[in-house]
Amino acid sequence: MLSDEARRAVTDVARAMLSVRPLAQARGAVSRLPTGLEPGESAACAEAVLTAVAAELEVPGLEFGPRGDGAEQSVFELVMAEHLDLAARLVVLGPLTAGDLAAAVAEARKVAAKVAAESFGRHRRPTDAVSADGARLQVYEAGEPGRPAVVLASACGMPAELCEPWIELLARDHHVLTWESRGLFGAVTQFDTLGHDTAVQAADVFAVMDHCGVERAHVMGFCGGSVIALAAAAARPERVTSLSLWHGAYELGGDCPKADHHRNMQALMEMAAGDRDTAAGVQSVFVQTMLAGLPPGTAHLVLYPYATPELFYRYCRVNGPITDIDVRGMLAGVRQPVLVVTSEDDSTADPAGSRWVADRLPGAELRVEPHGDHMSLFTMSGAVGALAVDFLARVESPLQAAG
Template sequence: MPDTEAGPRLSQGNGPRPAPGNGPRSAQSSADAVPLQELAAALLDLEPLLSAVPERLRVTPPAGSDPGSVRVLQAALDALAARLDMPGVTVVPSGDGLWSVELAVSRRLARALGTAPAEAVIHADASAVDRAVRAVHATPPGRPVPLRAHDGTPLRGYRAGAADAPAVVVVMACGMPVGLAAPWLRALSGTCQVVTWESRGMFAAGDGPGLPALTGHDLAAQAADVLAVLDGFGIGEAHVMGLCGGAALALAAAAASPRVTSLSLWHGDYELGEDAPKTPHQRDVEGLLAMASRSPRHAEGLHRMMRRPQALDALRPEVAHHLLHPYASPELMHRYGLLNGVIMSTDYRPLLREVRQPTLVVSSEQDTTAHPEGSVQVAERLPCATLRMMPHGDHLSAFGADPGLVGLLSDFMRDIHGTTERDT
């Protein structure tokens, strides 16, 4: 349930790109051509969405591109998608009639092009495509690793950092693609082995078309995926950090296993009954999830609303393609209602008495998405918790891995475990 409000932008991919210019684009020399690595990184960032949506999506070149850019951009995107082994997109000259996801995908690709003309990618030969794809695969989060949950459900796992480094498991917000947590994977991979996965049943597994079967959606099954990811990567124990609704899953995993040695809970979304208030956003999302979980037919009606271009108005442009993922098809919406509905409706007060691991709890008074009082109450009830209320930062700030937050986590892990650095 990440924040959808306007505010400071997060960096993505290989860093922020300049906004596309407003004037006409002219041809440039090959020396000024758009770096294919940026375009490949954008496609890899979009892969979870393109693989999960049943229809082939349409995109437009950036505003001001020459008419011939449609053909050239299509050829470059086709070559990159084939090399990345992922679904492609269809480039169309106009954005008229595009739905919300298609517009979000178009904008993500436009940011990758930056100020370079779309037609400049004509310089993308096979060797350049191969180099670009190898480079983005080597940059966290990289390509997904097929894993299996304990009930057989296929999972898409990701790992960054050295295998002999202290392990950190990132538990993302339910239904969100790995790209939303990529800043943490990049920030921690220099000193830690960082692993994560994408929510069960919400992402194409790579072993056939469409989504895999959703074999279980209760809290126990979702929390057990934390341990399945440890098993899949051969990790004995780890620090577990939970973001948004992932904080609740982190708590459940810690209560179930001592392999979770410590916790950090970032802007958590908790059900605590009358002990903690909820924001209007939390209440609205709970109502939407309850309706979507009833049946695919109910989810289909909600999906029609989310297809409108106006659905993008409340979403930050640089992460809109991630935030729309759970709403991108009726089946995704239905599964999201089941999975996140359980996370948001389970009363966590009994669970808090079972978690004894050292825990860092982080929130901010500026979070209007997940009420900060929930974090206050969790910290007060856990026997070994430290609360840090940040003076600034809304809900999505937790996903940005800025130096202050990374330092906060590093200091906590150093205090608890001695160091975050590998022995040399």
């Protein structure tokens, strides 16, 4: 049997494993993760427990060893190992022996099954939405249907779990929907026949709403999702009640400067979207330089679209049109109330772009926080959660009064 302390450790490991599952599935390769335990019977027992937990959670390709086999770890393995933090969590399994193993494995699997039932995956709709061109979209839903609806247009290519703090916050009083980018999640057998431009991705907003029985909604755009939110509001204003645009990365022609990060990503994606061979070369070089700049706590999610050359190619094909489209032509058609949020020190999406957009949206108000960027946004650091809740309360009040 597992001690209470060991059960808590297995619970923590199971939660971390579930969070790395999208990356492990996308890689389709073995990921060797050291436990940090001294070789011997106890280490072998701990590895058996970990293997059982991974099997229960359907996380593929994870192999565990006491200290690693001496082989150099990839960026992906390093990031997964850091997130699982096995050396710190598994010390309490040190006393396990072969005689304890069968009972420990059985109990660990029960713990993992409970974690899975309570995990972010519980928000996944059992069926996919299907967009106008046949693209299948994995949809996530939380909160009570019938309450004011909020649709989250997240950063392109990122697992929906990256939005979990926002979903948990907003679902207290709202019906919250989000989806994962077309062609990058689930079984996709005909990617090259799907549309990739901003217009079809804006149409995905309404495919998700239709799938969940939502007629009108507030749309929140995060990072590149701000462009999709703008395009959706301009295309179907009768279905978008209001907008909030968070650390948007906008192409504004010569009217406004761009951060070096934005400019570099545009150049990278244009190159990699040309063909799969080029994408493979760019991906191989790019991932080797990423480790130092990855955000702690969410690196295993942010890495997802870089997991393989094919996935990276698809990411560049889908994300490139969002980063490249000139949004100036959309702004006149967006007359809904809009909250535009940026910060003084965002170095990934130039704050000047958000200021420029807010100045030209008739119903916009601008909030400039002292600190933040498109990654701190997903950890909801600072006052961003309160900003969102306050804005939603203000724009919903007239609607409720009218109703």
